[in-house]
Amino acid sequence: MAEKDIKVGIGDMKFARGSNTVITYALGSCIGITFYDPVIKLGGLLHIMLPSRSDPNDPKVFKYADSGIRETVRKLTAFGLVKSRTVVKIAGGAKMFEMKGNSDFGNIGQRNATMVKKVLMEERFRISAEDTGGTYARTMLLNVENGDVVIRTVGKPEKHL
Amino acid sequence: MRLKRYEDMNLQDLDVMKEISSIGTSHAATSLSKLLQKEVRITIPEVNILSYDETVDRMGQMEELVAATLVQMSNEVNGLMLFIFKQDLANAVLGKLMGKQYESFEEMDEMDYSALEEIGNIIICSYVNAFTQLVKVEIDLSVPSSTINMLGGILTVPIAEYGYETDKLMYINAEFIMDGERLSDGLLMLPDIQSLNHILEKLGIS
Numbered sequence: 033m034a035e036k037d038i039k040v041g042i043g044d045m046k047f048a049r050g051s052n053t054v055i056t057y058a059l060g061s062c063i064g065i066t067f068y069d070p071v072i073k074l075g076g077l078l079h080i081m082l083p084s085r086s087d088p089n090d091p092k093v094f095k096y097a098d099s100g101i102r103e104t105v106r107k108l109t110a111f112g113l114v115k116s117r118t119v120v121k122i123a124g125g126a127k128m129f130e131m132k133g134n135s136d137f138g139n140i141g142q143r144n145a146t147m148v149k150k151v152l153m154e155e156r157f158r159i160s161a162e163d164t165g166g167t168y169a170r171t172m173l174l175n176v177e178n179g180d181v182v183i184r185t186v187g188k189p190e191k192h193l
Numbered sequence: 194m195r196l197k198r199y200e201d202m203n204l205q206d207l208d209v210m211k212e213i214s215s216i217g218t219s220h221a222a223t224s225l226s227k228l229l230q231k232e233v234r235i236t237i238p239e240v241n242i243l244s245y246d247e248t249v250d251r252m253g254q255m256e257e258l259v260a261a262t263l264v265q266m267s268n269e270v271n272g273l274m275l276f277i278f279k280q281d282l283a284n285a286v287l288g289k290l291m292g293k294q295y296e297s298f299e300e301m302d303e304m305d306y307s308a309l310e311e312i313g314n315i316i317i318c319s320y321v322n323a324f325t326q327l328v329k330v331e332i333d334l335s336v337p338s339s340t341i342n343m344l345g346g347i348l349t350v351p352i353a354e355y356g357y358e359t360d361k362l363m364y365i366n367a368e369f370i371m372d373g374e375r376l377s378d379g380l381l382m383l384p385d386i387q388s389l390n391h392i393l394e395k396l397g398i399s
Contacts, residue, residue: 042245042349043360057255058345061353081349082356095356128350129263129338137265140353169346171256186258186342187299 037173040064040079043095045104047076048176049111055173059124061141063097063148063164064172067104067157068119068179072112075176078104082140083147097147105155120157121181121193122148123172125164141165161193194390199242199361202389209396210363211240213327217320218367218380224319228312229289231371235378238367245352248362252379253279255345258298260306262313263350265335266321270388273351274321274334276313277344277379285371286312298341310339320380328395351383358386 040046040056047067048054054077056064061081068075078100085096093099105113125145131137145164152159163170163183171184181193196202202210218238226233241251249255260278278286280298287293287305290312295301314337325332340347351362365380384392 042352058343058349060343060346060349062349081353086357092360126346128340128342128347129261131263131265131338132336134265134335138350138354167340167342169343169349171343184256 040077042079043081043092045076045078045094045100045107047074047108047111049074051177053173053175055171057171058169059172060126060128060169061124061138061144063122063124063144064170065101065104065148065152066121066172066174066181067108067113068174068176069108069113069117070119070179071114071117073176074108074111074113075174075179076104076108077172077174080144080148083143097144098151101148101151101155115156118157119160119179120152121161122159123163123170123183123193126166126168126170128167128169130167163191163193194387196386196390196393198359198386199363199389200359202242205398206393207240207242209393209398211238213324214238214240214365214382216327217323218365220319220323221316222369224315225286225312225369228315229286231289234370236368236370236375238365241364241366242361243364244361245348248348248364249345251364251366252277252377253344255343257344258341259344259347260298260309260313260339260341261347262310262317262337262339264314264317264337266332266384267335268333269330269391270332270384272382272384272388273354274317275347275351275381275383276317277347277381278309278313279377279379282369282376282378283309285374285376301341306339306341310337313337313339316380320382328392330392330395351381355383355385
């Protein structure tokens with residue numbers, strides 16, 4: 033059993049099939065998006081940092097919500113993912129610092145969330161659960177065996193999305 | 194602009210930043226020393242341009258609980274200053290200031306948080322003051338904002354703020370020495386790229 037968790041870094045995506053846990057640590061303003069097809073037990077976790085890729089030549093596709101989601105879907109589809117049965121969950125998009133007198137600062141989390149939802153809708157996915165906003169970081173885990181998504185935060189019990 | 198990204202800085206640029214940082218951090222140590230009425234020494238800082246993952250690795254763990262104070266810079270230099278307290282430094286400071294010690298940040302109360310926020314602010318302000326005098330630039334500082342949360346989450350703030358310009362952070366790492374104990378100190382100075390060029394131009398390196 034004791035397989036090592038698969039870690040997803042900032043601006044990256046990893047997926048697994050059958051068993052294993054995919055995990056991304058300490059999502060601040062970033063957003064974690066899990067895609068899970070329960071029939072073939074295929075699950076991917078994408079960790080995006082910014083809303084949109086403005087430079088089409090930027091090779092870091094997973095850094096941005098728009099290019100990241102599309103590339104993840106393309107990849108997972110190639111491995112057999114079927115959109116209509118895919119369960120999508122999102123977490124993150126927090127505002128870590130509240131700047132007095134400058135409410136615009138640090139609302140990147142909110143902009144990320146808006147963009148993620150927009151792109152998912154365009155790609156015809158329904159978000160079945162989300163845990164976004166707030167002022168704290170989240171660690172997100174996807175258990176590929178059963179599709180369970182766990183959110184870990186400081187000072188609160190674990191939450192199953 | 195000569196530099197397009199942080200990682201374009203050459204050895205000479207980094208050396209100059211290190212020199213200035215060393216004066217900045219020693220001012221910060223002096224302020225801390227006055228506040229705590231205790232001798233505080235500081236090691237010569239290292240200035241490193243690191244990726245997000247490298248910065249987290251140098252400072253601790255992703256999910257490690259830390260306290261952070263953030264101040265925005267504006268005027269001739271735009272950017273962010275971030276000061277991070279790990280548990281050991283927080284305890285040393287709160288112990289001296291209020292006679293309190295904690296196992297974890299979670300046990301602290303509002304008053305401890307405000308004390309840490311203010312100390313972070315003082316350290317940042319004295320660093321920036323020394324910096325402005327040396328470089329001869331005007332820098333305005335915002336009121337501080339602070340949080341206690343996962344190190345990894347806190348460091349996403351500067352990385353996302355300048356995410357369209359660079360994937361790197363400028364990490365100024367020195368250690369405070371109090372009672373013969375070395376305490377880790379994490380200061381991040383993050384001018385935007387235009388400001389970084391401006392600073393280096395002002396110093397005559399371009």
